[in-house]
Amino acid sequence: MNLDKWGWNRYFKEKFALNVYEGIVPGRIIKESKHIYQVVTETGSYKGQVSGHFMYTAVNSSDYPTVGDWVAVEIKDDTAVINKLIERRSSFSRKQAGIEASEQIIAANVDMIFLVFSLEGGRNYSSGAVERFLTRAWDSGATPVIILNKSDLCSDSEDFVYQTEALAPGVYIHLTSTVTGEGIEELKNYIRPGMTLMFTGFSGVGKSTLINALYGEELMRTGGIRESDQKGKHTTTHKELLLMKNGGLLIDTPGLKELQLWGSEDSLGDSFEDIRSISEDCRFTDCSHSGEPGCAVQQALADGELDYRRYQNYLDMKKELKYLDSKVSAKANLDKKAKGKQLAKYIKQIKKR
């Protein structure tokens, strides 16, 4: 199998070259569910698992491979034993659900991220959600594209495009419908050989249906929407990287209930470029924009140049990231100690043998 069509390129070849030794070959993770992997290599597609050594040296869940990752593997009895993760070029992540401060990588080595919302009038579109997804997407290293799906269920879909443009300056926005076919041809233009596109969004917005429409066949199972609350039913249960007929690569992901932020306060710079630029005129460089004298952001609010809702969401997200940062540093210290002990034990065992 030629790996180039799976996105193998110079960047990864160079990174891989640092890890080459006898019997080790490159592979890409195309499926993952609870640390059970499917890996493609030059000789075929294999079930995969990480090696004992890998497990001992992994500290965080983000150190484990996920869909889209390139890995160094050794094929043993039809199993790909994963020895090493090849440095990621990009990764889309969020804070893992629950109270623990750890990062969950949703997909890695993605070139473009389709942020899918739907316009049926429920909770699957909101300004706040667009800003949240966009923040994570810009921080991933991949380029975001916004899709407003189910345009057939919305009588003022063009208004949503204008509204979204204000939230996402400079980002391409597409109105689509898998029922009328609106916008599907335009989306096809993004699919290029060797390029990886991922779909993310809430459950039931139509990610898998869009992928089927782009593929031209029923590739992924699609689901219904609960009538009671217009929420999706979580039809897609695992992530999967799919090879399109023309050579492009699409990643389908399970719908999210919520997107908790990950990263530092700096992550907001790209998605709130307007606020960042206004704040250059604040009197104090460390202005928090919540009442200091000479605050340009407060002035912009007063002048109606900045939307109050957007400003409030910005402050909320900033607070969330600051809190996360304090929890992450605390956790890192504990992890380091625990891992140090585990590693010492492992080395002792090897020496004994």
Ligand SMILES: Nc1nc2c(ncn2[C@@H]2O[C@H](COP(=O)(O)OP(=O)(O)OP(=O)(O)O)[C@@H](O)[C@H]2O)c(=O)[nH]1
């Ligand atoms: N009216 C309308 N319905 C759509 C459109 N696209 C998808 N649907 C329907 O929306 C429902 C959910 O679609 P899925 O593709 O399963 O949604 P998903 O985003 O993959 O959901 P998860 O896998 O749960 O994350 C299905 O009943 C689809 O037929 C559209 O453009 N218009």
Ligand SMILES: [Mg+2]
């Ligand atoms: Mg799906």
Ligand SMILES: [Zn+2]
């Ligand atoms: Zn200010």
